[in-house]
Amino acid sequence: MNQTSKFSVRDICYAGLFAAVIAVMAQISIPMPLGVPMTMQTFAITLAAVVLGSKLSAIATLVYLLLGAVGANFSGGIDKFVGPTGGFLISFPIMAYIIGLGVEHRDAFKGAFPVAVVVGTVVNYIVGVILFVIVAHSTVSVAVSACVLPFIPTAIIKAVLACVLGLNIRKRIPGVKKA
Numbered sequence: 001m002n003q004t005s006k007f008s009v010r011d012i013c014y015a016g017l018f019a020a021v022i023a024v025m026a027q028i029s030i031p032m033p034l035g036v037p038m039t040m041q042t043f044a045i046t047l048a049a050v051v052l053g054s055k056l057s058a059i060a061t062l063v064y065l066l067l068g069a070v071g072a073n074f075s076g077g078i079d080k081f082v083g084p085t086g087g088f089l090i091s092f093p094i095m096a097y098i099i100g101l102g103v104e105h106r107d108a109f110k111g112a113f114p115v116a117v118v119v120g121t122v123v124n125y126i127v128g129v130i131l132f133v134i135v136a137h138s139t140v141s142v143a144v145s146a147c148v149l150p151f152i153p154t155a156i157i158k159a160v161l162a163c164v165l166g167l168n169i170r171k172r173i174p175g176v177k178k179a
Helices: 009-026 041-052 054-069 086-104 112-136 140-147 149-172
Strands: none
Touching: 009 041, 009 054, 041 054, 041 086, 041 112, 041 149, 054 086, 086 112, 086 149, 112 140, 112 149, 140 149
16 A cells, blocks of 8 residues: 555555455355354455555445445345444454554564454454344343354454465555565
């Protein structure tokens, strides 16, 4: 990404491309018993963050959310943001930003990258659980059972794969600051 605060045409194209990747990966969804589906969105968010860095991945995620809010995928709409899984959606740009910061500072601060991936994921879970508790009139323990525990093994796998793939992509695409 450019060092200035302005975004180049290339930056905008990368953000749009990753918004599309997130939208496609969101279609891969496995229903779960308590209503929170297992999707590939978090894989795509992590991938975008690793490849694009903090600001541009947050923008790509916001573009994805805006498209979903207007119902661009035919199953979206603003109601998705206030439903039981809305907290996960709302936290995606924050998750992307945190993980992106980690990749941007991974040489300066040893361990920053894995810590950022964990912190970004935990923030996603915390916001998701909070809104689930509010909307579903649930207890925190039920929310953690529905929204966190079943997802931990796949979250680890998705994070590792997104990081490995993302770092390799990041090295090869023009215009992205090399980590």
